[in-house]
Structure formats: structure tokens, C-alpha cells
Amino acid sequence: MSQITEEYVRRHPTSEELYARACEALPSGLTHDNRRMTPFPIYVDRAQEARKWDVDDNELIDFVLGHGALILGHLDHDVIASVKEQLDLGTHYGASHELEIRWAEKVKELVPGADKVRFTSSGTEATMLALRLARTYTGCEKVIRFHGHFHGWHDYMMSGNKPPFSLPTSTGMPADLQSLAVAMRAGEIEAVRAVLDREDIAAVIMEPTGGTQGKAPMDPEFVRQVRDLTAQRGVLLIFDEVVTGFRVSPGGAARALGVTADITALGKIVAGGLPGGAVVARRNVMNPLEFSGDPSRDRYSRVAHPGTFNANPVSAAAGLNCLERIEDGSVGQYCDALAHRFREGMNDILEKRGIPGCVYGGSSILHIAAGVDIPRVSDPSELVGYDPTRLIGGMGPALVPFRRATINRGIDFMGPTGFVSAAHTEADIETALEAFDAAMADLADEGVFE
Numbered sequence: 001m002s003q004i005t006e007e008y009v010r011r012h013p014t015s016e017e018l019y020a021r022a023c024e025a026l027p028s029g030l031t032h033d034n035r036r037m038t039p040f041p042i043y044v045d046r047a048q049e050a051r052k053w054d055v056d057d058n059e060l061i062d063f064v065l066g067h068g069a070l071i072l073g074h075l076d077h078d079v080i081a082s083v084k085e086q087l088d089l090g091t092h093y094g095a096s097h098e099l100e101i102r103w104a105e106k107v108k109e110l111v112p113g114a115d116k117v118r119f120t121s122s123g124t125e126a127t128m129l130a131l132r133l134a135r136t137y138t139g140c141e142k143v144i145r146f147h148g149h150f151h152g153w154h155d156y157m158m159s160g161n162k163p164p165f166s167l168p169t170s171t172g173m174p175a176d177l178q179s180l181a182v183a184m185r186a187g188e189i190e191a192v193r194a195v196l197d198r199e200d201i202a203a204v205i206m207e208p209t210g211g212t213q214g215k216a217p218m219d220p221e222f223v224r225q226v227r228d229l230t231a232q233r234g235v236l237l238i239f240d241e242v243v244t245g246f247r248v249s250p251g252g253a254a255r256a257l258g259v260t261a262d263i264t265a266l267g268k269i270v271a272g273g274l275p276g277g278a279v280v281a282r283r284n285v286m287n288p289l290e291f292s293g294d295p296s297r298d299r300y301s302r303v304a305h306p307g308t309f310n311a312n313p314v315s316a317a318a319g320l321n322c323l324e325r326i327e328d329g330s331v332g333q334y335c336d337a338l339a340h341r342f343r344e345g346m347n348d349i350l351e352k353r354g355i356p357g358c359v360y361g362g363s364s365i366l367h368i369a370a371g372v373d374i375p376r377v378s379d380p381s382e383l384v385g386y387d388p389t390r391l392i393g394g395m396g397p398a399l400v401p402f403r404r405a406t407i408n409r410g411i412d413f414m415g416p417t418g419f420v421s422a423a424h425t426e427a428d429i430e431t432a433l434e435a436f437d438a439a440m441a442d443l444a445d446e447g448v449f450e
């Protein structure tokens with residue numbers, strides 16, 4: 001066993017025990033594919049601000065942050081106060097409530113092109129509803145999507161997001177549904193034009209800063225060109241802002257890029273770190289969700305959308321509070337500045353240690369590609385056009401040792417990706433850089449990047 005693994009096992013005896021139990025009750029002992037770790041994942045039992053503690057009382061500076069949902073960090077005082085207040089009033093009324101209106105009004109204020117809002121329970125549900133709306137609006141079934149862009153785990157979007165892009169990410173995918181998604185390489189506008197000319201396309205869906213939270217960065221000019229092409233043809237443009245929404249700017253990537261989509265799918269931050277998502281669009285695109293009162297129209301020409309936990313009052317309380325906190329942009333600017341310092345510091349460490357690769361990313365997002373043959377860049381735009389297979393594939397087999405080594409040293413990333421929150425301080429980033437340096441030394445000693 002490598003020293004890094006030995007140390008990992010030594011530090012986490014209770015996690016190891018829990019994992020053995022978990023494997024009897026949960027497939028692979030897991031509840032989310034991306035939480036997989038060998039020989040076992042760590043189990044966490046409390047978190048506060050920028051930190052979390054595992055069941056063996058190891059302290060971690062957290063850059064996972066609820067898979068990017070917790071832009072204010074763990075247990076943000078105001079969000080928690082609003083959640084507690086709501087818990088005392090009830091968790092689910094099975095009825096309309098005022099908070100959902102205030103929450104929707106706030107989303108409308110912030111997101112470009114949001115005449116109306118429909119809440120869902122997750123980002124996956126949001127992209128699924130976005131596609132249903134686009135198909136209804138255009139009467140077409142096919143959708144263009146881009147290699148490496150992730151849009152949740154429903155059957156419509158399960159091909160094209162993971163290399164090899166020609167194969168679905170999961171088994172159990174009906175071939176008929178797969179044929180409805182035309183997966184293309186981002187950046188190739190003439191190829192997009194050709195498909196739009198040849199086929200009846202309902203929508204083009206994209207993560208507007210690039211695939212997998214910007215891991216495969218995309219040229220803003222390409223986004224504008226797609227906007228123009230789709231607008232000219234009556235095809236809808238869907239921005240999947242589940243990650244970028246409210247992070248890249250208070251109005252998401254749309255506001256930062258100055259491009260307004262026809263439909264925007266939201267998740268994560270929109271619900272303040274609790275479960276939730278939303279779809280927003282202009283009035284005429286949302287119209288099919290409206291009841292007309294005409295029984296025939298409502299039965300045969302409506303987009304149906306139930307969902308037990310849509311706009312549950314607890315998520316509404318957290319979401320509204322969180323959006324009120326980020327709306328003036330200062331939270332985002334603070335997180336972006338810290339993330340920039342963190343990325344630069346990690347790059348200096350890679351350079352000092354002669355480890356190839358780069359840490360890059362926009363806004364408060366970090367993509368760590370240590371040991372990967374890509375150049376050091378100070379801006380993700382420099383990686384536009386790079387082979388998406390290589391960027392999405394990232395660290396490859398080095399990822400698991402990297403995760404073990406960084407956890408041993410007290411920092412936790414979401415695989416090769418991380419997020420910085422308003423709860424992180426400059427001192428946290430300096431401590432995290434020392435930990436990163438030590439982890440890189442451990443990995444280099446074991447020849448992981450050779």
C-alpha cells in the first residue's frame with residue numbers, strides 16, 4: 001500500500017467501518033456516483049462556514065461546498081435563521097404559500113429573460129422541464145448539446161457528456177431517446193449551422209461558460225453566434241446555469257456574457273443550499289404551463305408539471321435569503337478574488353515542484369489538472385479549442401491518489417473541481433495552499449505524476 005493510502009486509512013478508521021456497513025445497504029455504499037473514493041470515502045458529521053469535520057474528527061477546509069450549492073458556506077447564519085423560522089411554521093403545506101412568490105420575484109429580478117419562473121426539486125428536473133418546454137414551443141423533438149456539457153442525469157441528456165462522447169454515460173438508455181440529442185463539439189459554429197439547416201431542432205442547450213462547470217472552456221463569441229443562429233431560425237437557446245447561476249454574476253453567466261437565453265435552468269445556489277431548482281423563460285415560452293380554463297386545451301395542449309417538493313417552503317426560505325445576499329454582487333466579487341488567489345498559488349506550487357498541468361477556472365470555480373499535459377493559463381479562455389476529451393478526462397488515474405493526499409492534508413475538493421465561498425477567508429486560502437503544497441510533495445514522492 002502506498003504511504004498516502006496508508007495514511008488515509010490510518011486517519012479514517014470510523015469512516016472505514018461506516019463504509020463496510022454502507023456497502024450492505026447502498027450500491028457501492030454510495031448515494032452519488034461522484035462521491036466514490038477508494039478504498040472508502042470519508043464520512044462527515046458536521047460542517048461550519050468553510051470547514052467540515054469527518055467522523056474521526058479530522059478537520060477539512062471544504063471546497064466541495066454542497067457540490068457548489070453553498071456559495072455562502074456552511075451554516076450561514078442568515079440562511080439558517082430563515083430555515084429555522086420556516087421549520088417552526090411547517091415544512092410542506094401541499095399548498096401555495098407567499099414565500100414562493102417572493103422567491104420567484106427575486107429570481108425574475110436577477111436572471112435575464114425571466115418573465116416567469118417554475119420551481120423544480122433539482123437541476124436535473126430543471127433541464128428536463130426546459131427541454132419539454134422547448135419541444136412544446138417549437139413542435140420539434142431534437143436537441144443539440146455539446147461534448148462535455150453536463151445537464152443532469154435524466155435519459156434525454158445521458159450521451160455526449162463523458163468521453164467517449166459517442167456513448168451514453170449510463171446503461172439503460174432507450175436508443176430512441178439518445179437519437180434525439182445531437183452531441184457536437186463546442187466551438188464549431190459551421191457544424192452547428194449545418195445541423196440546424198438539416199434537421200428540425202427544438203433547442204440548443206449548453207453550459208454557457210463551457211462543459212462541466214467550465215472545465216472545457218467555451219468561447220463567448222461561439223455563444224453569441226449560437227444565440228444569433230438560433231434566434232434567426234426560431235430554435236430555442238437553453239442555458240444550463242445550474243452551476244453558473246448566481247455565481248458567475250448575480251444574473252449568472254447570461255448577465256456576465258451579455259447573452260440572454262430563451263430558457264434558463266437553475267439549481268444549487270437558487271435554493272440556498274437546500275434541494276431545489278427552477279426554470280425561467282420569457283412569457284410566451286412559459287405560456288404552455290399556464291392553465292387556460294378551457295378543458296380541452298388544458299388536457300391536450302399544456303405542458304404538465306407536477307412535483308411533490310416543488311417550491312417547498314424550507315427551500316424557498318433558504319433560496320430567497322441566499323439570493324438577497326448575493327444580489328449586489330459583492331459576495332461574488334469576494335469569492336472570485338479569493339479563488340483567483342487560490343488558483344495562482346496552486347499554479348506556483350505546481351511550477352515550483354516541476355509538476356506539469358494547471359489550475360484554472362472562471363469566477364469562484366477551480367479546475368485542478370495536476371500532472372496533465374496542458375499549459376499554465378491565467379485565464380480559462382486560453383484553453384478554448386483544447387481537446388475537450390483531454391480537459392474533461394483531466395487527471396485520469398491520478399485523481400484518486402490526489403483526493404486521498406489532499407484529504408490527508410486537510411483540504412477537500414469535489415474530484416478535480418472546487419468552489420470558493422463567502423465563508424472562506426484569506427487565511428483559509430493560505431492554509432489551504434500550504435496543505436496543497438504538502439499534498440503535491442506527497443504525490444510527487446510516490447511518482448504519481450510521472
Ligand SMILES: Cc1ncc(COP(=O)(O)O)c(C=O)c1O
Nearest residue numbers: 122123124150151152242243267
Ligand atoms: C451544469 C449542471 N446541470 C445540471 C446538473 C444537475 O443538477 P442536480 O444535481 O441538482 O440534479 C448539474 C449538477 O451538478 C450541473 O452541474
